[in-house]
Amino acid sequence: MKNGYLAPAGFEEQLAQELPEAKRFGRLFLSHPPAQRPLWVQNTWHEPQLISFTSITDAAKKLREIGKLWTFYPYQLVRKGALIQEKLPFFSPKPHPFPCLLPRAPLGSWMLLDDKTLLAAPNTSSPFPNGEPQFLQTPIPPSRAYIKLWELFTLTGQMPKPGELCLEIGASPGSWTWVLTEIKARVTAVDRAPLDPKITPDAFLKKDAFTLDPDPCVDWLFSDAAATPEKLLRWIEKWLLSGSRAKMVCTLKFQGKTDYAIAREFEKIPDSSLMHLAHNKHELTWFRH
Ligand SMILES: C[S@@+](CC[C@H](N)C(=O)[O-])C[C@H]1O[C@@H](n2cnc3c(N)ncnc32)[C@H](O)[C@@H]1O
Structure with missing residues (x-):
């Protein structure tokens, strides 16, 4: 089975070098797990499934059947994706205070391959959308490091x-x-x-x-x-x-x-x-x- 490997924003070429055989959708690389774990990855989509759907309602129903919380990866067909996402349980993470506990609920990721097919992974390696936690920032420290x-x-x-x-x-x-x-x-x-x-x-x-x-x-x-x-x-x-x-x-x-x-x-x-x-x-x- 293949995994989806999401490159960190701006580091797609680094991941392309690590996964030369992968099929690429913007930041997402679909590939069999390579012998060595790729390093330039922000989130791993575990064994994503290809799902055909007939309508926005049908797409949302099929996603709900396999997972609870979902993030849409807006590679293409962004408007349609947003309409499907609206029909899924509401998930809008607020910036986290520090310290905070790691969210425990699994978070799925999905994207549209065309207007009748989606690719969806109910399990990903990160509980944060696209592997990118947001924090409530503070003006005190001298740099953002x-x-x-x-x-x-x-x-x-x-x-x-x-x-x-x-x-x-x-x-x-x-x-x-x-x-x-x-x-x-x-x-x-x-x-x-x-x-x-x-x-x-x-x-x-x-x-x-x-x-x-x-x-x-x-x-x-x-x-x-x-x-x-x-x-x-x-x-x-x-x-x-x-x-x-x-x-x-x-x-x-x-x-x-x-x-x-x-x-x-x-x-x-x-x-x-x-x-x-x-x-x-x-x-x-x-x-x-
Ligand atoms: C990116 S800054 C570190 C920022 C810091 N972590 C912060 O949160 O403010 C890198 C620092 O490494 C220091 N540095 C580089 N080589 C060093 C060395 N051999 N010994 C001590 N400091 C060094 C530089 O002077 C520079 O201040």
Whole structure:
């Protein structure tokens, strides 16, 4: 059976490279599961079904028969799709506050292939429409990067507990530090550039973060540093070799092409996962839990 893989907006070409045999509908790629899980995916439609219908009412009835909550993927025939969607149980997610629990209800996705056929997956990998959670934003932090941490913490259901020690590298101007101090973690922030004066971690080290040695007291290690994924991997390997049991959150930032070899090395690290967050740019987020 095939799956539908929805590329993150703006990263369709990256997914096209990973799934060269797929049939493509805009951001959605229909493909047999490849040997290696594709990386540039925002939402996976599990085994979507082809459904023929005779009318708008019939389409909505057939969707209701196989699933409760649905998001329409507006690839084409947008007006007709909207009319069908109106006949489905109302689902209009509001932006979430942070912290919030991951919605538990499965969310289906569907699209129109022509005016008598739809493609529908009652189960997708994300409970958020198109895998894109929206959060109630706050004007306080110095940049929008904080939403990446909110998204990761929401998706994984894990975040530092009050009093846990976080080492954060590449911390300037300080949005991640702000998230961590707000949840009452202890934070040592490191950057060669200063933090925004409003941001007050427990300690700030103005230095090259990659000269820091592994520290067994660190509970969580964070990196949003502007560094090559390879440099980051070599530094993380030192921590792993030291026996560190820290949870780790790293943004892999790609310049130009995706460095798949290094991305797959991160992915192979035990007890870890690699994902594209909806709020990532040309980046992937690696989480060791
Ligand atoms: C995208 S910014 C981080 C934004 C930050 N996460 C936030 O939420 O505000 C990347 C940072 O990495 C820092 N950086 C890059 N290489 C570094 C290094 N070797 N040591 C320390 N900081 C570094 C840069 O100075 C820059 O401030």
